[in-house]
Amino acid sequence: MHQTFRLIIDCPDQVGLVxxxxxxLADHDASILEASHHTDVQTGRFFMRHEISTDSLTLSYDRFIEEFTPLANEFQMQWKVTDSSKRQRVALLSSVESHCLVDILHRWHTGELHCDIPCIIGNHPQMKQFADWYKVPFHWVDFKTLGKENAFKQIEVLLDEYAIDLTVLARFMQILPDNLCSKLAGRAINIHHSFLPSFAGAKPYQQAYDRGVKLIGATCHYVTRDLDEGPIIEQSVKRISHSDTAADMVRKGKDCEVNALATGVRNHLEDRVIIHHNKTVVFA
Amino acid sequence: MHQTFRLIIDCPDQVGLVxxxxxxLADHDASILEASHHTDVQTGRFFMRHEISTDSLTLSYDRFIEEFTPLANEFQMQWKVTDSSKRQRVALLSSVESHCLVDILHRWHTGELHCDIPCIIGNHPQMKQFADWYKVPFHWVDFKTLGKENAFKQIEVLLDEYAIDLTVLARFMQILPDNLCSKLAGRAINIHHSFLPSFAGAKPYQQAYDRGVKLIGATCHYVTRDLDEGPIIEQSVKRISHSDTAADMVRKGKDCEVNALATGVRNHLEDRVIIHHNKTVVFA
Amino acid sequence: MHQTFRLIIDCPDQVGLVxxxxxxLADHDASILEASHHTDVQTGRFFMRHEISTDSLTLSYDRFIEEFTPLANEFQMQWKVTDSSKRQRVALLSSVESHCLVDILHRWHTGELHCDIPCIIGNHPQMKQFADWYKVPFHWVDFKTLGKENAFKQIEVLLDEYAIDLTVLARFMQILPDNLCSKLAGRAINIHHSFLPSFAGAKPYQQAYDRGVKLIGATCHYVTRDLDEGPIIEQSVKRISHSDTAADMVRKGKDCEVNALATGVRNHLEDRVIIHHNKTVVFA
Amino acid sequence: MHQTFRLIIDCPDQVGLVxxxxxxLADHDASILEASHHTDVQTGRFFMRHEISTDSLTLSYDRFIEEFTPLANEFQMQWKVTDSSKRQRVALLSSVESHCLVDILHRWHTGELHCDIPCIIGNHPQMKQFADWYKVPFHWVDFKTLGKENAFKQIEVLLDEYAIDLTVLARFMQILPDNLCSKLAGRAINIHHSFLPSFAGAKPYQQAYDRGVKLIGATCHYVTRDLDEGPIIEQSVKRISHSDTAADMVRKGKDCEVNALATGVRNHLEDRVIIHHNKTVVFA
Known part of the structure; x- marks a missing residue:
């Protein structure tokens, strides 16, 4: 695995920018491993991602920022450069379903997902067994005892204390309060168990069963104040038929959830996702 | 292609029925080419489809009906037996988009779809060129001149005169009046250019573009009074990304429409679809 | 989950059989939850699977066998009836890759796969950590020290001692000797990391990369003496592009492997797979 | 539809190139609508495609070539710039199957495929009916009467006389002679009715049926001297089961063929495909 810097740019489209x-990049001997561009013609917005071999560069991370800033200001860029050797810190929020949680943990454990996972937080205690095995501290925040408001305050404290970069709701069945949505904007990812915008809200598999659709799916999206309305990162579907019961749909849907969440989280961790209004550019 | 009788049964589930x-069937020497069963556990309803080699049977179509009727009554069946050598008569309703129309015509022309197509009806004249080539009478029903009510009366007359069994709305962009929906219940198939229930109504590709979904689709369903709410027969999806414009989505979506409609129509023509409440059993 | 008997029949096609x-079944009050039929027209062979609610039946498992035997003999059936409450005993054979092993274990742990897993056998010790967590005895059979012949003898002893019904090669990278293939015929399932028959043999992802295919896949099949030639139960594919390295293909392929193996094993455990010559009937 | 210039570059990777x-491009006010890059790390080769709004440019097509040439030479580029307003001339080679031919013709007729189709050549006369309707000259080259060698000479003459840029083998069941393969290198596209490299050669659907695969497919590739071994542009698959006969597989496979060929041809016509050794970079 190469050490890389990732330069992410989002700015008004202009001739001469690239x-x-x-x-x-050439002036500093950058060897470019990947370069992706996108112009949103409707909004005149330009998006660019470069993945650069760290070894090739003649400047450090800090100097890169310093030297690039004037150019960034000139072109009114929203931008960042990240260092792949600095792993993001990811918190997993869980409830009683283990499939998404265990899948993320296993991909992390085997090195497929490059991040640190300093804590798992559950509104129920059941996931502690998996946290223990993977040697990740588990915090049970008891919503029943604490009440919703205090419970979320405690979660917020935990996210702060652990200096979390990305919060992943791995089938965490609680709705985040508005202030937390705002605070974590662009840094919290949810998996919804339907092919959004179909079957938003509760019990999507039952809704899908009742409607008689022939494909079910799952949607990985950023958390926003508007429940199930955040920018979509990834969607996955699977074919079903009349012979599938609602229980079969749950089983098949879990595979969609696991795949969509893992893909969405990996793309986020590799700085491949740029949020633009309520949509995403995904340089996958 | 075998000549077959298809026996379709829909009745309360009971021990001894099969x-x-x-x-x-054994008493009349039936050689069964395909047999499919389904029990809807929630409603206690049983569905069965047999495809029987005509040559093997020791009774004619009329005698089959006569002899089977007592058994059907005993088990309170809704049932039918159809003869594959008697082709259904299909009317295609068209507007200005040709992709679904031409696809259906070509599959019919090459013998993939076993049916007769005695007429094509358009609310615009553009599809006449394709009708002419396939030597199918084309009727332009001019909605502008006639007004919607009279136009649909004229369509109803045409469907009656041609003794149409199945009406296929091949991207016919007009909403059928309630009385026609009722009259054609279970005998009119529409293709909607979205993955229903997502993006029901007008301009689904623009809606999909605006929402930023990562998959687009099409839905083949029976026409009912509730627009875009009828029983779904088939759905098809295709992956898209941020780099797809709304025009790209239209182009990719057309392939979904063509596939879902062709599959839905074929399954209907082969008596593989049974409507149950607002859902379908599809013995594909 | 219903307790069920599953009646599996494979015999010459004859009128009156069904x-x-x-x-x-009606004589013994069987409530049939699922019934599936298939006739192979080329070979004149008939296949049938019934899933029957145990509670509905007026005879025990042993009496069922006793009473059905004369009928089975009359129609020259290869047949079996299984009791869903009697879980199959599954051994997992592993090497150094954990993705398939952990996926099967997790589906078993959460009750998605109905079976017992009395042991895991590895030709390397690395998988012991997962076995320990799931509290499954792990046996390291050291191929280097023992030599291949003795190692497989030891595996055979273990499979016998644990009274294993199904052996799953979860990316076990050793080729089974002929005698073991014969002994386990129809009771050993392998996952091959390519879309067979493409890229049989070693390093399929590298082969796929070198050939420049646009889809990669995985194949779940029964083990036979002819390596990678056994009856296929399930295949899964994923789209790739020029920008995927051989390492990316390995990563994406793992998801195909996991899905194909889990589906194949579940279908086998639910007695949905019938081997016919070198192919399978899968009543999924 | 924008008028665009497409600049395609294939050269050794070097810092400073981009x-x-x-x-x-900036010096000539180019408004870049799409930019795609790829580095093949194994071979150190760099690929780049720009799609530039013609209106934005301050130089003509001829001047563009003139001015870019020194830069191209400096970096040892294999390169071209194409003008989207200059349509490629496409010949369709056909036999007796119409599905691919009619699909390409319809996409061309409706403006989805931007090209001219000055002629259709058939080794059988059946496709003349479709050619006539689309008002495309049809040439029946009678292989039986002429013999294979003379027949191909006549085809070569036709391709020359019509100044064909791209030859599409739309289920043309004849193997091109080596000299024609060489002459048309990178300018002849075939659709093979299997998921290559599986089932190369004759009767792939029968091969697939005999092997019992669970997915069938089609492969769109450039024609080379090594039959079925050319660089793959696109592949498409569809799920099948034991209940599909070889005839069903043919029917389902046709949809794969149509989709893979249409996608491959469109990508070629839009200069999105670069051949690299025996593989393709597809900037789709």
Whole structure:
């Protein structure tokens, strides 16, 4: 695995922009492993992602930021450069279903997901067994005893104390309060067990069963104040038929959930996702 | 292609039912090419489809009906037996988009779809060119001149005169009046250009573009009074990304429409679809 | 979950067969939850699977066998009836890759796969950590020290001692000797990391990368003497592009492997798979 | 539809390359609608495609070539710039199956495929009916009368006379002679009715049926001297089961063929495909 810097740019589209950025990179001997561009013609917005071999560069991370800033300001960029050797800190929020949680943990354990997982938080205690095995501290925040407001305050404290970069709701069945949604904007990912916008809200598999659809799915999206309305990162579907019961749909849907969440989280961790209004650019 | 009788049964589930039906078939030497069963546990309803080699049977179509009727009555069946050598008469309703129309015509022309197509009806004249080539009479019903009510009366007259069994709305962009929906219940198939229930109503591709979904689709369903709410026969999806414009989504979506409609129509023509409340059993 | 008997029949196609079997079931008050039929026209062979609610039946498992045997003999059936409450005993054979092993274990742990897993056998010790957590005895059979012949003898002893019904090669990278293939015929399932028959043999992902295919896949099949040639139960594919390295293909392929193996094993455990020559009938 | 220039570059990877190309484009006010890059790390080869709004450019097509040439030479580029307003001339080679031919013709007729189709050539006369309707000259080259060698000479003459840019073998069941393969290298596209490299050669659906695979497919590839071994542009698959006969597989496979060929041809016509050794980079 190469050490890389990832340069992510989001700015008004202008002639000469790519030339200037490319020249900057060439001036510092950047060996570019991946480069992706996208222009949103409707909004005149330009998006760019470069993955650069760290070894090739003649400047450090701090110097990169310092030297690139004037160019970024000139082109009114929203931008960041990240260092792949600095792993993001991910908190997993769980409830009683283990499939998404265990899948993320296993991909992390085997090195497929490059991140640290300093804590798992559950509104029920059941997931502690998996946390223990993977040697990740588990915090049971008891919503029943604490009440919803205090419970979320405690979660917020935990996320702060652990200096969490990304919060993943791995079938966490609680709705985040508005202030937490705002605080975690662009840094909290949910998996919804339907092919959104179909079957938003509760019991999507039962809704799908009742409607008689021929495909079920799952949607990985950023958490926003508007429940199930956040920017979609990834969706996955599976074919079903009349012979599938609601229970069969739950079983098949779990595979969709696992796949969509793992893909969404990996793309986020590799800085491949840029949020634009209520949509995403995903340089996968 | 074998000549077959297709026996379709929909009745309350009861012990002994399959034995009695199977015994009836055995008593008349039926060679069964396909047999499919389904029990809807929630409603206690049983569905069965047999495809029987005509040559093997020791009774004619009329005698089959006569002899099977007592058994059907005993078990309170809704049932039918159809003869594959008697082709259904299909009317295609069209507007200005040709992709679904031409696909259906070509599959019919090459013998993939076993039916007659005695007429094509358009609310615009553009599809006449394709109708002419396939030597199918084309009727332009001019909604602008006639007004919607009279136009649909004229369509109803045409469907009656041509003794149409199945009406296929091949991207016909007009909403059928309630009385026609009722009259054609279970005998009119529509293709909606979204993955229903997502993006019901107008401009589904624009809706999908605006929502930023990562998969688009199409839905083939029976026409009912509740627009876009009828029993779904088939759905098809295709992956898209941020780089797809609304125009790209239209282009990719057309392939979904073509596939879902062709599959839905074929399954209907082969008596593989049974409507149960607002859902379908599809013995594909 | 219902307790069920599953009646699996494989015999020459004959008129009256279904009637007789159905009458037998009706005579004993069988409530049929699922019934599936298939006729292989080329070989004149008939396949049938019934899933029957145990509670509905007026005879025990042993009496069922006793009473059905004359009918089975009359129609020259290869047949079995299984009791869903009697779980199959599954051994997992592993090497150094954990993704398939952990996925099967997790589906078993959460009750999705109805079986017992009395042991895991590894030709390397690495998987012991997962076995320990799931509290399954782990046996390291050291191929280097023992030599291949003795190692497989030891595996055979273990399979016998644990009275194993189904052996699952969860990315076990050793080729079974002929005698063991014969002994386990129809009771050993392998996952091959390619879309067979493409890229049989070693390093399929590298082969796929070198050939420049646009989809990769995995194949779940029964083990036979002819390596990678056994009856296929399930296949799964995923789209790739020029930007995927051989390492990306390995990562994406793992998801195919996990899905194909889990589906294949579940279908086998639910007696949904019938081997016919070198192919399978899968009543999924 | 924008008028665009498409700049396609294939050269050794070097620092500064993108900067120089981007600067060249910026110097001539290029508004870049799409930019795609790929580095093949194994071979150190770099691939780039730009789609540039013609209106934005301050130089003509001829001047573009003239001015870009020194830069191209400096970086040892294999390169081309194409003008989207200059349609490629496509010949369709047909036999007796119409599905691929009619699909391509319809997409061309409705403007989805931007090209001219000046002629259709058939080794059998059946496709003339479709050619006539679309008002495309049809040439029946009678292989039986002429013999294979003379027949192909006549085809070569036709391709020359019509100044064909791209030859599409739309289920043309004849193997091109080596000299024609060489002459048309990178300019002839075939659709093979299997998921290559599985089932290369004759009767792939029968091969697939005999092997008992659970997915069938089709492969769109460039024609080379090594039959069925050319660089793959696109592949498409569809799920099948034991209940599909070889005839069902043919029917389902046709949809794969149609989709893979249409996608492959469109990508080629939009200069999205670059051949690299025996593989393709597809900037789709």
């Amino acid at each position: 030339a200037r950025v490319s020249q900057f | 034995a009695r039906v199977s015994q009836f | 009637a007789r079997v159905s009458q037998f | 900067a120089r190309v981007s600067q060249f």
